[in-house]
Amino acid sequence: MRISRTSIVAAGVICCVLGLMGALASHVGAQDSDPDGIRAAELLEDGLDALSDRAEDSGRRLLNRVIDEYPGTAAASRAKRALAALERGELDPESRQRLKADEAERTSEYRHAFLLDVGDRVFFAENSAALGGRARSLIEQQARWLNVRPDLSIMVIGRADGEGNSKAARDLSLQRAQAVRDRLVAAGxxxxxxxxxxxxxxDQVAICDNALCRAQNRNAEVLINYWHVYSGWQAGAQHPGLANSTSGTASRQLRDSGDQISQ
Structure with a gap:
């Protein structure tokens, strides 16, 4: 059965909702230990749940609350996108499922391209959140890569190597995530x-006793959250950013990572 462009475009709203909800799974409770950020994420999730359940009026009210009460937050930005998608029309379950599958596939492809093109993480010295020269250079490359793909959102995940108590490890991992975020913002x-x-x-990459091995856990990873479907998307259309990704192998990332661990 041929699906009209109108159906595909209209179905974008539920795909946007589901994509945003998926990104929220790792969002709640991870907003810089900020109660406002946590509350905004909770309201956003409630609003998206309402839209997914076809309770449009309730969903609109909740999303507008996020925008009005928590302006400038990532949750407010997502709420605006969800409301914009809602204006595109009624939902088509068949198209929704097709677009949902496409979004998951494209997110995976973008993550892979990001890893090969610029690398997805930087490493830190023991008990430090300071960025070395190589790390700063890599983060600037990440910012350039992301800036030409404005439909992508990211999460910076800070990690620690497990030395010391859990609270100290969490505090240090937060500082590392903040350092990378701040550098990305400085790069535009x-x-x-x-x-x-x-x-x-x-969330350790390596479980081991050797000091060099544990160093792999002193990192901050830039993870692409999702690929956002725009209203102008069409089946079979060229997706921006992927065609221009360079080919390569994982060995490049491992080589760069090894250099950065020593900083």
């Missing part, structure tokens, strides 16, 4: 496209 990436998460020592 809008603040409302960035969320941060302090993983502490709970």
């Amino acid at each position: 990436l809008p603040l409302n496209r960035i969320e941060i998460k302090a993983a502490g020592d709970l």
Whole structure:
């Protein structure tokens, strides 16, 4: 059955809702330990839930509250996108499922392209949140890559190596995430496209006793949250940013990572 462009465009609203809700899974409780940020994320999630359940009036009220009460936050930016998508028309379940699958696939492709083109993480010295020269250069490359792909949102995840107590590890991982966020903003990436998460020592890349091995856990990762479907999207259309991604192998990332660990 041929699906009209109107159906595809209209279906974008539920895809946007589902994509935003997926991104929120890692958002709540990770907003810089900021009660306002947490409350904004909770309101946003309630509003998206309402839209997903076809309770449009309730969803609109909740999303407008996020925008009015928490301006300038990532949650407010997402609420605006959801409301804009809502204006595009009624929902088509068949098209919704197709677009939802496409969004998940494109998000995965963008993450892979980001890893190969510029690298997705930087490393830190023991008990430090200071960025070395190589790390600063890589972050600036990340900002340039993201700035030409304005439909992407990111989360910076800070991690620690598990030395010391859990609170100290969380505090240090938060400082590392903040350092990367601040450098991205200084390089021109809008603040409302960035969320941060302090993983502490709970999300370790390597579980080991060797000091060099543990150094892999002293990092901050830039994770692409989702690919946002714009109102002008059409089936089979060229997706910006992917065609221009350079080919490469994971060995480039591992080589760069090894250099940065020593900073």
